[in-house]
Amino acid sequence: MDYAEITYAAGDRNATITLDRPEARNGYTVRMSDELADAFGRADEDEDEDVRVVVFTGAGEHFRAGAGLTQGGGFDLGESAWQEPAGRCSKRIHEMNKPVIAAIRGAAVGAGLTITLLADYRLAATDAKFGLVFTRRGMFPEGGSAWYLPRLVGMGRALDWMISGRIFGAEEAKSAGLVHQVHEPGEVLDKAYELAREIAATTSPGSVAVTRQLLYHLASADSPYPAHELDSRLTALLPTHSDAVEGVASFLQKRSPGFPLRVDRDLPSFLPWTD
Incomplete structure (x- = not known):
């Protein structure tokens, strides 16, 4: 355009x-x-x-x-x-x-x-x-x-x-x-x-993307239970989630993070707002 x-x-x-x-x-x-x-x-x-x-x-x-x-x-x-x-x-x-x-x-x-x-x-x-x-x-x-x-x-x-x-x-x-x-x-x-x-410089693009939409989609839910369910599924990913591994490593090593995952292809497939 x-x-x-x-x-x-x-x-x-x-x-x-x-x-x-x-x-x-x-x-x-x-x-x-x-x-x-x-x-x-x-x-x-x-x-x-x-x-x-x-x-x-x-x-x-x-x-x-x-x-x-x-x-x-x-x-x-x-x-x-x-x-x-x-x-x-x-x-x-x-x-x-x-x-x-x-x-x-x-x-x-x-x-x-x-x-x-x-x-x-x-x-x-x-x-x-x-x-x-x-x-x-x-x-x-x-x-x-x-x-x-x-x-x-x-x-x-x-x-x-x-x-x-x-x-x-x-x-x-x-x-x-x-x-x-x-x-x-x-x-x-x-x-x-x-x-x-x-x-x-300091945040994971994937984490920002998920967090932004979590707030918009769940903050006005009728109860906290949908948030608890989604939180549990997301947290279960963390042991093998490359951005989480890098986030912890960079913190322990006192260096700037280099998050490897991309928003266009690496977001969790079960997010309810995605098709």
Whole structure:
């Protein structure tokens, strides 16, 4: 896919996906949603597994100031399988085996916030402003945000932000658990890369992939018993699991690990979310 509204770059064991409409404060469009879905898939399915982490950011002074409503197009309510634009991106991030770090400065409003709820980390600049402004525009939450947001910040805070549609700052977002770290605007992207390097250097890609999906698929189960069952099957693999053997050996030998297994071919075959 040729990208017109985002950019994609890979190097140093990470991929950077950047919203690239700074003249429109990176306003969300249907084309951008499809480009993002393609780019996250590209990073996740990297054949050489050079990409371990995705850094997600925006060009200019704003991450994304909501939807570019004047762009129009792409809305076909006649198809039952039709997916709204924010969901096209957020569903692909949800399905990823690789962690995503969102580096946010300036406005992150509407779709500019909902698609970051799927990121594993959200790092914000001190100038970041957040808002789920749908009710103030006569619209409805999208991107699966009504499912994700209460799991991140609790139902009470989710109700406040979604019903009022008010704008709130980085410190309120951090105190609620929406944002993991707050940095000066000129530092937030560097901090995201610093975190990406740490994850790439110290963790097993297979373990990260399984752990990420365990949390999404089992955290809302009706009881802990499905988690216990899957934990037992996974733990039974460890004596002959190459990454576990390497993880223990590198710890005992006080050296950096070199995990040998690949996500595309070496994940356990019995994981319930795989086909």
